[in-house]
Structures are given as structure tokens and as C-alpha cells.
Amino acid sequence: MKREVLEGSKKDNCLSGKSIITLFFENSTRTRLSFELASKYLGATAANIAASGSSVAKGETLIDTAKTIDQMAADVIIIRHSSSGAPHLISNYTNASIVNAGDGMNEHPTQALLDFMTMQEKKGGFQGLRVAIVGDVKHSRVARSNVYGLKKLGADVVLGGPATLMPADIEQLGVKAYTDIDRAIEGADVVMGLRIQLERQKKGLFPSVREYHKYFGINEERLKLAAPDAIVMHPGPVNRGVELSAAVIDGDRSVIGEQVTNGVCVRMAVLNLLAGK
Amino acid sequence: MRLLIKNGHIIDPKNGVDEVRDLLIADGVILSAGKNLADEDAQVLDASGKIVAPGLIDLHVHFREPGYEYKEDIETGSKAAAKGGVTTVVCMPNTKPVIDNGALVQYVMNRGREIGLTNVLTCGCISKGQQSGELSEIGELKAAGAVGISDDGRPVLSPSLMKKALEYAQMFDMPILSHSEDLDLVDGGSMNEGYMSTYLGLRGIPKSAESVAVSRDVLLAEETGGRLHVCHVSTKNAIEAIRNAKKRGAKITAETAPHYFSLTDRACDGFNTNAKMNPPLRDDEDVQAVITALADGTIDAIATDHAPHHFDEKELEFDQALNGIVGLETSLGVGVTYLVKTGKLTLSQLIEKMSVNPASILGIDKGTLGEGKPADIVIFDCENPYKVCVHEFESKGKNSPYDGFELYGKVKTTILGGKIVYQED
Numbered sequence A: 001m002k003r004e005v006l007e008g009s010k011k012d013n014c015l016s017g018k019s020i021i022t023l024f025f026e027n028s029t030r031t032r033l034s035f036e037l038a039s040k041y042l043g044a045t046a047a048n049i050a051a052s053g054s055s056v057a058k059g060e061t062l063i064d065t066a067k068t069i070d071q072m073a074a075d076v077i078i079i080r081h082s083s084s085g086a087p088h089l090i091s092n093y094t095n096a097s098i099v100n101a102g103d104g105m106n107e108h109p110t111q112a113l114l115d116f117m118t119m120q121e122k123k124g125g126f127q128g129l130r131v132a133i134v135g136d137v138k139h140s141r142v143a144r145s146n147v148y149g150l151k152k153l154g155a156d157v158v159l160g161g162p163a164t165l166m167p168a169d170i171e172q173l174g175v176k177a178y179t180d181i182d183r184a185i186e187g188a189d190v191v192m193g194l195r196i197q198l199e200r201q202k203k204g205l206f207p208s209v210r211e212y213h214k215y216f217g218i219n220e221e222r223l224k225l226a227a228p229d230a231i232v233m234h235p236g237p238v239n240r241g242v243e244l245s246a247a248v249i250d251g252d253r254s255v256i257g258e259q260v261t262n263g264v265c266v267r268m269a270v271l272n273l274l275a276g277k
Numbered sequence B: 001m002r003l004l005i006k007n008g009h010i011i012d013p014k015n016g017v018d019e020v021r022d023l024l025i026a027d028g029v030i031l032s033a034g035k036n037l038a039d040e041d042a043q044v045l046d047a048s049g050k051i052v053a054p055g056l057i058d059l060h061v062h063f064r065e066p067g068y069e070y071k072e073d074i075e076t077g078s079k080a081a082a083k084g085g086v087t088t089v090v091c092m093p094n095t096k097p098v099i100d101n102g103a104l105v106q107y108v109m110n111r112g113r114e115i116g117l118t119n120v121l122t123c124g125c126i127s128k129g130q131q132s133g134e135l136s137e138i139g140e141l142k143a144a145g146a147v148g149i150s151d152d153g154r155p156v157l158s159p160s161l162m163k164k165a166l167e168y169a170q171m172f173d174m175p176i177l178s179h180s181e182d183l184d185l186v187d188g189g190s191m192n193e194g195y196m197s198t199y200l201g202l203r204g205i206p207k208s209a210e211s212v213a214v215s216r217d218v219l220l221a222e223e224t225g226g227r228l229h230v231c232h233v234s235t236k237n238a239i240e241a242i243r244n245a246k247k248r249g250a251k252i253t254a255e256t257a258p259h260y261f262s263l264t265d266r267a268c269d270g271f272n273t274n275a276k277m278n279p280p281l282r283d284d285e286d287v288q289a290v291i292t293a294l295a296d297g298t299i300d301a302i303a304t305d306h307a308p309h310h311f312d313e314k315e316l317e318f319d320q321a322l323n324g325i326v327g328l329e330t331s332l333g334v335g336v337t338y339l340v341k342t343g344k345l346t347l348s349q350l351i352e353k354m355s356v357n358p359a360s361i362l363g364i365d366k367g368t369l370g371e372g373k374p375a376d377i378v379i380f381d382c383e384n385p386y387k388v389c390v391h392e393f394e395s396k397g398k399n400s401p402y403d404g405f406e407l408y409g410k411v412k413t414t415i416l417g418g419k420i421v422y423q424e425d
């Protein structure tokens, strides 16, 4: 599928006649676009429901919204929601396949799959691979999905970030967690930054962007601690100069652009598995 | 009308009775207890192989009337109580409107009497409108029949208001039933903070949200000499604070709920909103601490925090679903199964926690099978397990985490003032 995407021969049509709905309760340009393109490249009929501008804003419950879409014979519903477990909830009420495009702080499975695809391409496998995930682990569904998947694939996962942004008892998931991010990055084959939401500062979880970048930002100096051929990843969108320095984002170790391409490919594969003939 | 209960195993901790006896009831009171009693006029109830104990007293229920009758009303709540062997309940005043005046206290108690399936008592509010602003008219609440004051559902936000309430309520001999919670520490959390909240990606409520607030309130009780009853205790450190303050002589009592000694936050797995309540289910360490505190007397009572909700209020995203579970129809079963069958408490101790001590906390002449006392009695089976099915509940609320559980301690008969108000068919 990646070949199809890259070579521009994008009309596979294996999902022609299938309808795929993206139901997004949170703003997201890139994930939604990625799913919509994946649907269209496979020939499916894709429609989008944004939470504002629909009955969702009029007090309809999530279950009722999902049931309504289901009644219209959707084959796949792709949902993003700010409440953890929302996809799980609607899956009990629909015949359509449900794809989780990010739920609260819980999971973002297709992001993790595209990350794995990128790691596989760049590193050739997962056994003994050391992956450092750095930043706001507490609020990150990307981090959780990566941890679950990478552990299953046999990688070593280390986490780094400020104590106020590290979830309780995270090491029980079989990972190491450091508040000194130099220790997290040390010897890493993959260094993944996580997006910091600037609103967290107002809640007192870190004092300033300046201090955040100083102690927890990934810059070229810190990157020297990683393996010599380490790659740098980020789920995007990046706050330049906060999670990653500009030089790191644009540097030759960064695979952030390829992650985006792989995102479309992975989502095509997921949709094909769920709805393909 | 006379009733003769034959051959039951009588557990009457108040009078030190723990043996097979007959019990004769006449005109709503207990006439005599002894072996081989006979009475030609009496209806005979065979209680062979069953436990006969004073009716349960539940210090903490939400009957939702007035205002939220779609969740529960005093009639369905009373039926649930009768089916659960509960002969006295204390309603929490967070209804709509809240019960912060004498007229509403009387309304609730009158409705309870009309229905006549359980003794319906009520708390009034600590603060007007439960707004943590001014004290409600505690003297009037007392005069109308309220048995205590509580802002349950919400904590008293201001420490100085709590201090004044403890001082003022003393004059009327009114205990304060405190929902002690630090909302600032809760900070939008929806389950216990720990491995499970991390695993489910849900915002955690730290244990300190309870222990900090309980510590504040027990210190205020100690300083004022006021009577504080701490509701639904769930954490080890809150228990420690209560234990220490009791040792120093503060007038403190405490309750826990069946779910805090039988379940942990693992029950939330799969985003199970029937395991969502406030305070939230904790972890193994806290469950152990609650059981220890029940055994050593730090926790005096077991109350259900019976909190019925409509299906639609629970079948939601976990963080949106309302807090609370029903408990009246499972409390005895959970107590027998998780405390008695496991050897943590004797049956007699369990009845102390569920009847004798609640009566003394309220200062009412119940929780005893002594001669001349009101014949509020529960007869239950400790030998044969049964399966919980929420669809058989009398309560309008089916929001229970125990659906499908196998429990011991099924209620066979409930007697209120000498009248059979529930009989298993």
C-alpha cells in the first residue's frame, strides 16, 4: 500500500461501495485527513461528522449519535473523542466496525501502528530496540498505545518527563520511567517526543515553556546521548522549540515526515482489514 | 397480632445472644426470647437453619425524593430496604430541593411512615442549599425530626464553616455526617489514581483527596468537641487519621461501604461505570486497611451509600457517567460473603456494624432484640449461596457492580414493628 501511495497509483478500489464515517469530537486536522485520504484511496465513500454543527451539539448522547450513523449502514466508524473508552462504549451499539482515532488519555492505536511501521523500516525490527518516549506521558494516548505495542513486539521502552506529567504506577506496564530525561535518552535507538499542550502550564504542571525546554526538551546536545544512528519521532503537530529544538525537527535524524506518509498507509491497511472484501 | 419465630439462630450482640432460640413478638415489640416457646394465637415462622438478627440500620442512603423520582422514590427505596433486610434508613438531603428546612424533613419522614416498609429517617443539610455558605437552621431541622446533618454529595468547602457547624450542632446533639473530600485534589478525576487509572487513561483521584479532608475534619472535631461521623471511608490514611483522633478522645465515628471491602479499582476495567462512585474504589492495600479497621473498631458501621441512577446516566463515557451504585439489596450478602465467610468478622460483629452501632450513632432505641424493644428483625440464610441479579431488584436503580456475583446471606424475611414487610417467595 505504501507503494501505491508513493507511486500515485492510488485507486485500489478494494473498498468501493463501502461507507466510512469519521466522527470527530475533538479538533484534528491531520488524523482526520489521514483517515479520509486512506478511505478515498481505497475507493470507499467517506463522510465526516464534526462534533460542532451536528446534532451532537444539541445534547444528543454519544450512543444515539453512533446508533444513527449505524442505521445509515456505515461499514466503519472512525471515532475520536475526549473521553477515554468512548469507542469501546459505542462498539456495543453498532454493527459497523469501530476504529479508535484517539480516545481521551487512553489509546491512539493507528498512531502507534504507524510508529511501528516507521521503526520497522528504519531499524529493521524490535528485538532489543530501545525506544525512549519523552514528554507529557500522563496525558498521552500515543504513549500508552506505543508502550502496549512495543512491549508486545519485544522492544525496551523507557519514558522520560517531569514528575507532574508522569502517570501513577506507570512502571507496572513493564517500562522504566525517568524524570531525568538524559537517562531516558541514553543509548536509545528511537527518541520519540510527545506533544506538550500549553494549557498544562496554566494548571501548574510545569512552570514555563522556557523551563520545560531546558530540562525536558530534546536538542542536539541531548541527542548525542542516544545511539549514534538514533532516529527522532514525534506524533505532531510539534511545538517548535518546546518538545524538540528546531534543529532536531529539521535535522537528518528526524523521520517525522515519513511518519505522516506511513500514517496514511497504515490506515489504509486497517480499513482494508476491517471492511475489505 | 402475634408472631412466633421458631428455631432460628439468634444473633443479638447487644444482649450477648448467639444461639438457637425462639422469639415471640406481640403488638410490634419483642415479648420474649427462649427455648421451646409456644403461643396458640401466634403466626409461626420456621427459621430453622437461618439467622435471626435485629433489622439492619443503614446510615447512608439516597432515596432521591423529592426531585429525582425517576432515579428512586421513597416507596421503591423502602421496598429495596425491606428486601435487603434493612429496617431503618437515613436519607441524605441532596435532593431537589435539598432538605435544609423542617418542612422537607417532615415530608420525607411522613412519606416513609405512609409507605411503612422501613423506618425512614433523614439528615438535614449542614449549610443552606448545600452551598457551604451559611449554616442551615439546625435547631429547626432537629425539631422536625432530622437525625443528623450532612451536605453529602458535596464536602463542606470552608474549614471555618465546618468548625462552626461542629460547635453549633453540639447544642442540639446533632451528629455531623461528613462527606469529607478535597475537591481541589480531585481535580476532575473519575477513578482512583493508580495503575488502573493509568492503564485506562482516566484522570485519577488521589487518595489524599479523602485523607486530607478527613484529617481536617477530625482535627476540627477534636478541637470543638463536636460529634463527627465520617461517611464512606475508603483509604488507609483516612482510617489512620480517624484511629489517631479517636485515641486522643475525639467524638468521632466512621462508616465504610460494602464496596470498599469487597472490590478494588480493577472493577473499573472495561470502563465499567457500575464501578464508578465517590469516593472511588481503591486498591488492595486500602481494602485490607478497611477490613482491619472494621475488625479493630476504628470503623464503627457499614452503610451502603445506596445511590440509584437512571440507566441513561450510567450508560455513558466513563468520565461523564454519574457517581454511585445501589447497595440496599446486596449489603448483607456482601458483608456475610466478604467479612464473615472469610473469617475477618464474626456474624455477631457484622450485625454490630450493620445494626447495633448505627443505632447508637443515631441515638435510637434499635439494633437490639431485647424484651420490650421494637420488633425490627431480619431473618437470613448464611449456608446457601445465591446469585445476584439486578433485574430482581426492587430499587429503580440497577446500577450495581455485583450483578452475577455469588453471595451468601440471602434475606428470607424482614419484620418491621412486628409486621412482615418482606418474605422471600
Ligand SMILES: [Zn+2]
Pocket: B152, B153, B154, B179, B231, B232, B278
Ligand atoms: Zn458522600
